[in-house]
Amino acid sequence: MARMTMIEAIRDAMDVMMARDERVVVFGEDVGYFGGVFRCTAGLQQKYGKTRCFDAPISESGIVGTAIGMATYGLRPCIEIQFADYMYPAYDQIVSEAARLRYRSNGEFTCPLVIRMPTGGGIFGGQTHSQSPEALFTHVAGLKTVVPSNPYDAKGLLIAAIEDPDPVIFLEPKRLYNGPFDGHHDRPVTPWSKHELGEVPSGYFIHPLGKASVVREGSAMTVLAYGTMVYVAQAAVAEIGIDAEIIDLRTLVPLDMETIAASVKKTGRCVVVHEATLTSGFGAELAALVQEACFFQLEAPITRVTGWDTPYPHAQEWDYFPGPARVGRALVETMEA
Incomplete structure (x- = not known):
């Protein structure tokens, strides 16, 4: 067991799955050498190399479209859209391709793809860094939508999402990234609770999707x-x-x-x-x-x-x-x- 922030738990989930399954690849804007704007992928490129964790051009449509092709041909991409607000250029790819692939192909193809996105406000990011667009995904048949609230759940849910045979939208509340939160923006939690910043099992474990x-x-x-x-x-x-x-x-x-x-x-x-x-x-x-x-x-x-x-x-x-x-x-x- 280790004490982790949500950022660390998400990184640990990807680390566990990249070690277990060579089909898992991680990419997006600044996720390679820099380790992501929120540092969720820090160290993964150094550990697994530039073919398993790499930077992508500033093109959300290109990132998602490439990942859909990878997933269709047997890889398990876990990609990052830097902020959920940036996903709109890729929305057509998500809705028209990823979500419908199993149905359009009568089950011949699946799309085991995870799209990670920081969501919500709380960091004074303004209108283009703070939206909560979960309803745009829950409306789309063929997508699964996950929103963890603590590091323990984040790790178990992300591992389950990476293993899922269909596309999963994984929304990460950025206000919870770095530690505990008691419902007020100006009050830290003392002491830290078990799941807000506490005991997260090491290694592989899952929380099944669809269980509150x-x-x-x-x-x-x-x-x-x-x-x-x-x-x-x-x-x-x-x-x-x-x-x-x-x-x-x-x-x-x-x-x-x-x-x-x-x-x-x-x-x-x-x-x-x-x-x-x-x-x-x-x-x-x-x-x-x-x-x-x-x-x-x-x-x-x-x-x-x-x-x-x-x-x-x-x-x-x-x-x-x-x-x-x-x-x-x-x-x-x-x-x-």
């Missing part, structure tokens, strides 16, 4: 969150002292509806929290699925707490994020409804 984690058991209501918002939800619950059950979805597609439905049927109330904008965000899908599965057990309307329906506001970054105060008000209102 109950991070806090409770009976008053269910809070559904993923990525950074898991910690915001925990902070809100602690501050208002409500007995809420908090579920970290971990994988958005496939979604663990069994765990979600069991929780909501037990508690009778549900609040959904995510950083992306409200309209057509993944929370809308969650609310619809919960309503369909748990209608007769619901004792109050499902509430969503999200970012604003605006372009990402650089100057008001911390007001844009759902914080403990805003989430706490939603929890209280849902309890009183």
Whole structure:
């Protein structure tokens, strides 16, 4: 067991898989010699050589298109898009080629491809470095979408994603990259908890895709969150002292509806929290699925707490994020409804 940040856990996952499987290749902008803008691939080129970990031109469409060809012919690329905001030139390749290859070929070809992307805000990166585009991927049949919230999960989920026979979008909340976070931008966690910056098993292990984690058991209501918002939800619950059950979805597609439905049927109330904008965000899908599965057990309307329906506001970054105060008000209102 080792104590790791999320950056270190992600790097360790790639290291484990590159050592186990020579088909695994890592590439993207600045990921080779420099080790990536967030240092997630630091040392991999020195260890495995320039044919296994290498730099690519500044062309997201070219990076993804090349990786799709590699995957089709038997390699297992794990590529990095430097920021999730940069993926739009490659979106056609992702949707029209990677996601559809198994179906278009009637199963003759698959696309075992992982696309890693730092996502979300929290580093004052402005409009072109801070978006949360997960709903653009969850809408596309043929893609799997993963959002880890801690180093332990990040390593196990990334190894599972690299082994998966189909394309996986692996979104890494950059606000969680370098250590623990208690839901407030100005408060460090002391001491560090087991999974925020703590014990991560060495070597090979996986978390199966499609399995959520109950991070806090409770009976008053269910809070559904993923990525950074898991910690915001925990902070809100602690501050208002409500007995809420908090579920970290971990994988958005496939979604663990069994765990979600069991929780909501037990508690009778549900609040959904995510950083992306409200309209057509993944929370809308969650609310619809919960309503369909748990209608007769619901004792109050499902509430969503999200970012604003605006372009990402650089100057008001911390007001844009759902914080403990805003989430706490939603929890209280849902309890009183």
